[in-house]
Amino acid sequence: EVQLVESGGGVVQPGGSLRLSCAASGFTFDDFTMHWVRQTPGKGLEWVSLISWDGGSTDYEESVKGRFTISRDNSKNSLHLQMNGLRTEDTALYYCAKGFFYSESTTFVPGGMDVWGRGTTVTVSS
Amino acid sequence: DIQLTQSPSFLSASVGDRVTITCRASQGISTYLAWYQQKPGQAPKLLIYAASTLQRGVPSRFSASGSGTEFTLTISRLQPEDFATYYCQQLSSYPQTFGQGAKVEIK
Numbered sequence: 001e002v003q004l005v006e007s008g009g010g011v012v013q014p015g016g017s018l019r020l021s022c023a024a025s026g027f028t029f030d031d032f033t034m035h036w037v038r039q040t041p042g043k044g045l046e047w048v049s050l051i052s053w054d055g056g057s058t059d060y061e062e063s064v065k066g067r068f069t070i071s072r073d074n075s076k077n078s079l080h081l082q083m084n085g086l087r088t089e090d091t092a093l094y095y096c097a098k099g100f101f102y103s104e105s106t107t108f109v110p111g112g113m114d115v116w117g118r119g120t121t122v123t124v125s126s
Numbered sequence: 127d128i129q130l131t132q133s134p135s136f137l138s139a140s141v142g143d144r145v146t147i148t149c150r151a152s153q154g155i156s157t158y159l160a161w162y163q164q165k166p167g168q169a170p171k172l173l174i175y176a177a178s179t180l181q182r183g184v185p186s187r188f189s190a191s192g193s194g195t196e197f198t199l200t201i202s203r204l205q206p207e208d209f210a211t212y213y214c215q216q217l218s219s220y221p222q223t224f225g226q227g228a229k230v231e232i233k
Contacts (some may be wrong), residue, residue: 045213045224061221062127095169102175105208110217111175112160118169 002026002115005031005095016086020120022096023067030054030074033099035113036081038092038122046092049081050099065090086124092107093119128152128216130225138233143204147228149197149214157193158218164227165210174199174214204230 008020034046049060049070060072067085072078079096090107097113129152139145162170168229173187174190179205187202195219201208209232214225 043227045215047215047220047224050220059220085147097169100172100175102179103165104176109158109176109224111179112172112217113170114161114172114181116169116171 002098002119004098004115004122006094006117009094009122011123012086013126014082014086014088014124016124017082018086018122020081020083020094020096020122021050024077024079026096027098029072029077029124031036033101034070034072034079035099036070036079037063037095037097037098037113037116038090039119040092043092046125048094051079083122086122087117088124091122091124093121127154127221127226128155128219128223130214130216130223132212132225132228134228135226136229136231138231139204140233142179145201145204147198147199147209147212147230148193151195151197151216151218154194154214155218158216159192159197160215160217161190161199162213163210164209164213170213172212201230202232206232209227 005023018036035050051058051070069082071080093103098115100111100114101108102111131150133148159177161174164170173184178190190199211227211229213227
């Protein structure tokens with residue numbers, strides 16, 4: 001069964017740090033781009049970060065640049081998000097998600113995210 | 127960043143109804159658009175990619191179309207399990223933004 005399981009969420013004070021993890025199973029992890037997406041009642045779904053299959057390329061949503069670091073360990077089928085300098089506005093349910101690509105002409109293009117975990121909750125509060 | 131605006135944000139419908147949700151992009155995104163369904167307490171589920179292609183396993187009562195800046199998701203005959211929130215997402219450029227969601231509730 002294809003599965004993603006997040007862990008590492010919790011309650012932290014503003015300025016604090018957390019490290020989220022995502023354990024992948026049921027698919028060839030190192031073939032796929034992976035993402036972190038967060039969700040809040042007020043702002044809905046928000047893409048946070050991605051990492052390419054080999055970890056060689058990463059990208060971040062503007063508000064987390066310089067504070068969050070995405071990484072992966074393909075030997076352990078795991079994805080991580082190191083979150084430093086946390087702010088109250090980072091409070092959310094954090095999902096890891098598998099990137100989906102489809103063939104268009106002679107290339108593969110992003111088609112969304114086809115496997116999601118159940119999420120882990122991060123609460124930033126004093 | 128590319129903004130996506132969904133309409134309506136909320137709609138009330140009955141089983142068997144035909145429902146259409148619109149997603150408008152602030153700039154052209156070709157067909158780099160996905161649609162997701164999210165039920166309470168669950169993660170989003172990919173329904174549609176490339177603006178109009180059904181993901182494997184998605185019932186054929188779901189269809190979608192559009193390109194450029196205007197896209198639609200249609201459910202031809204609403205079933206009880208379709209009551210959920212639907213999101214569009216653009217894949218044309220980073221950040222890969224989502225629409226604000228369209229909640230379909232039972233009338």
